[in-house]
Amino acid sequence: MSLRLPFQGRWKLGRKNSLGGSSQLPKQDYEALRERCLMEGRLFEDDSFPASLSSVGSGPLLRKLPPGLQWRRPPELHSNPQFYSANAKRLDLCQGVVGDCWFLAALQALTLHQDILSRVVPLNQNFTEKYAGIFQFWFWHFGKWVPVVIDDRLPVNAAGQLVFVSSTDKHLFWGALLEKAYAKLSGSYEDLQHGQVSEALVDFTGGVTMTIKPAEAPGNLWDILTRATYSRTLIGCQTHSGERVLENGLVGGHAYTLTGIRKVTCKHGPEYLVKLRNPWGKVEWKGDWSDSSSMWELLSPKEKILLLRKSDDGEFWMTLRDFKAHFMLLVICKLIPGLLNQEVGRRWACTMQEGKWEKGSTAGGRMKSPRDTFWKNPQFLLCVWSPQEGRSFPMPCSVLVSLLQKPRHRHRNRKPHLAIGFYLFRLSKYYGDQRRLPPEFFWKNAPLSWPEAFLTEKEVSRELQLEPGTYLIVPCTSEAGRESEFLLRVFSRKHIFHEIGCSVSAVFSKEIVDQNEGQDEFFTKLFEKYPEINAVQLQKILNHMTWSSLGSTQPLFSLDACQGILALLDLNASGTVSIQEFRDLWKQLMLYQEVFHKHNSNQSGYLNRTQLRAAMRDAGIVLSDDVCLLMLIRYGGPNLQIDFVSFVHLMLRVENMEDAFQNLTQDGKGIYLQKPEWLMMTLYS
Structure with missing residues (x-):
């Protein structure tokens, strides 16, 4: 377990206790290394993270290891090893002897979003085609996405069972290999013994x-x-x-x-x-x-x-x-800040600036007295505008500021963090393009925001409500003369952010694209009007939606189709669906739209037998060829082709039946239902 307790704040921009910068990782070209191994007919062995106890660590974890520890590759552990399976409905992982439940909890959350998972875990890796015993993963590391290359030798006990992370599907190895890559990024498996869920969540997303x-x-x-x-x-x-x-x-x-x-x-x-x-x-x-x-x-x-x-x-x-x-x-x-704050308008944008506290020049420490050295700290100018321009009375702007200090040791838990924080000042006049504002400014102006306590954390952050205008952010350590590098991030709807005196006059923000932009406002307005939706209202909603992936062939949902969809979603037999049930449906519809569009290669608006099986497989459903044919007879047309509306109905029904079977089965082979349950499940669905 070994959780480290975090400081409590309103917003946390993720802690990242990893290496002190990608420069400390060996520079390994995944493609070049794999091609070289294939040419030489050998499997990759990573000398920078070897199959030895040095990669495990040198602390208490060694005492947890089983006798006769060995390192084996997945093809040596299973007759048909797979890296990852999109067909596995539940990608459940199990913790090993490393006390990294914080990492596993974040990793399990990652499996619920395949688009985010595929950014961290390239899912096209395997143990067959061009297999050379080498794998690559990506982590968000101090403001950048960095690759981590490993070999696939994993620690096992004498019986050939994985000692660290394993999958409930014993032939899947992506989780164990991802843990190894994260251990390499962190210094060793031992360095995963203590942490917080937020650390790994941010390493997986940069969110x-x-x-x-x-x-x-x-x-x-x-x-x-x-x-x-x-x-x-x-x-x-x-x-x-x-x-x-x-x-x-x-x-x-x-x-x-x-x-x-x-x-x-x-x-x-x-x-x-x-x-x-x-x-x-x-x-x-x-x-x-x-x-x-x-x-x-x-x-x-x-x-x-x-x-x-x-x-x-x-x-x-x-x-x-x-x-x-x-x-x-x-x-x-x-992936975007706007969860608690329901501010509407422009998209969120992010700006990142790196800096350092250097002894004798920029490590000025905290504000203590009018004559201290605080003014020597790096100073950053922030200009904020309201996203709702043209209003007579501009609304305050939501701004999120995050300060992350760069780890100072190769091993994430070896060297303690410094106590850090930041101050925010309002600027009412222009002071010129100086390296730093003069000491007099800080004698005469009190900060708008300051650290309630300086924290020995990887990251400190604060959400602010600021009037449109110009501000000064001063990050610092609690004591003068303490050296470290840092990353300062600012999120808002509209801003410019740069270091005073920097050679670049301004660093413009990068817009954060949110695939769900506008959905929350849509859902809120919809369910203010209809707290519960019946089949007629569902039909109106679905037929007024724009199905962007389907092009000019926009689907038309009949009342009968909507009654069928509602019956599948209506678990409490009310004849309606709630906002939560509709949101669940929305997520499924977006997935079905993508896979239907992908396999409707001729843009006909229909899927044939082969295309249907492939589309269902991409959505995580595997049916035999015989059952697939029956589904085309039941849900398709006379020519055995299925349109999008029928595809949605079929997919929802199959997923319902699969969930029901898995929840009821005791042996994975059959189920027992009482007559009322049988009638409910078969007739009202």
């Missing part, structure tokens, strides 16, 4: 991490989770300190992944549930709404069947109320 104390959470926490789960976010959480399994089944001082939320309708009223997963792949919550809880009997048979999976796989449901009582931290990593 913005919001940290919330559930016990002190705002009243709209459920709304925040709802927006987060349908957006491109990764969510983790941590229990209160301690390192033992509690009577309620939770593990103290442990990180979990939040994998879903659900508002269910009980006989006594609504209940708000969250679904969590233990990185161990076992040991679950034993309270209300756990796998064996009687609370499930309060739901309709269909809702119970599709939500409850009785399996000791580490995944479980609990109420939001219990979550707030038993979890210390909730960490939401989003």
Whole structure:
């Protein structure tokens, strides 16, 4: 487990305790190394991270290793090893002897978003075509995406079982290899023993991490989770300190992944549930709404069947109320800052500036007295504009400032961080293009924002509401003369940001493209008008949507098709869908649109038998050829081709049936249903 407790702030722009810069990683050209190995007929061996105890570490982790430790490649461990499988519906990973639950919780969250996963894990790698025992991964490292190259030798025990991360699908090895790459980036496997979920989340995305104390959470926490789960976010959480399994089944001082939320309708009223997963792949919550809880009997048979999976796989449901009582931290990593703040207008933009504190010149320390050396610190000019130009009374601008200090040692846990912070001043006049504002400025002007405490953290950040204008940001260490490099990031809707006296007059911001831009406003307006949507309203919504990937062949949803879709989504037999159910549908529709467009190569608006199987495989569904033919007969036209509307209906039905089977089966071969459950599942779906 070994979680390091973070400083609590409103917004956290992810901590990254990795190497002290990509320059400390060996420069390895993945393509050149692989081609050389193929030409020489040998498998790659990475001398910079060898298959030896030096890569494991030199501390307490060595005592956890099994006797007879060996290093083996996946083809030596399985007859049919696969790097990654898009067909695996559940990419569950299990923690090994390394105390890196924080890393595994973040990694499990990564698997819920294949587009983000594929940025970190190139999914076209394999153990067959041009296999040379070499693999590559990408991490966001101090403002840049950097590649990490490894060989595929993994530590195993005498029985050939992986000692560190493994997959529940024993033939999949992407998780174990990714952990090895992250260990190399961090210095060793030992250096993964302590950390926070937010560190790994940011290393996987370069995004913005919001940290919330559930016990002190705002009243709209459920709304925040709802927006987060349908957006491109990764969510983790941590229990209160301690390192033992509690009577309620939770593990103290442990990180979990939040994998879903659900508002269910009980006989006594609504209940708000969250679904969590233990990185161990076992040991679950034993309270209300756990796998064996009687609370499930309060739901309709269909809702119970599709939500409850009785399996000791580490995944479980609990109420939001219990979550707030038993979890210390909730960490939401989003690729754009606007989650709590519902400011509309221009897209978010980000600017990054690197700097350093040097003893004798720019390491001025904190503000202590009018005659101190604070003015010597690096100084950055920030000009902020309102995204809603032309208003008589400009609204304050949301600005997020993040200061990250560069690690000072090859091993992420070897050298402690400095205590850092930053000050913000308002500028009312132009002081010229000097290296630094003179000491007199700081004697006469009080800061608008200052550190409440200087923190020995990788990153400190603050969300600010600023009037349009010009400001000065001064990052510093708590004591003068302390040396380090840093990265300063600013997020806002519209700004210019640069270091005073820098050779470049201004560094313009980079726009952050959000694929879900405008969706939250759309959902809010829609459900203000219709809190619950029936089939007629669903038909109007779907037929007024613009299906951008489908080109000129825009689908037309019939009332019958919408009644069928609604029946699949309506778990509580109300005849309507809620905003949460519609958001779930929206995410699925976006995926179905992409795979349909990809395989509709002739732009006819239809898929044939071969194209249908390929499209379903890309969406994670594998059907036999016989079943696929039956689906074309049932959902397609006389020429055995299927249009997009029928494809949506088919995919939703198949996913429902797959979930029902997996939740009900005890042996993976069959299921038992009572007659009312059978009728509900087969007739109303």
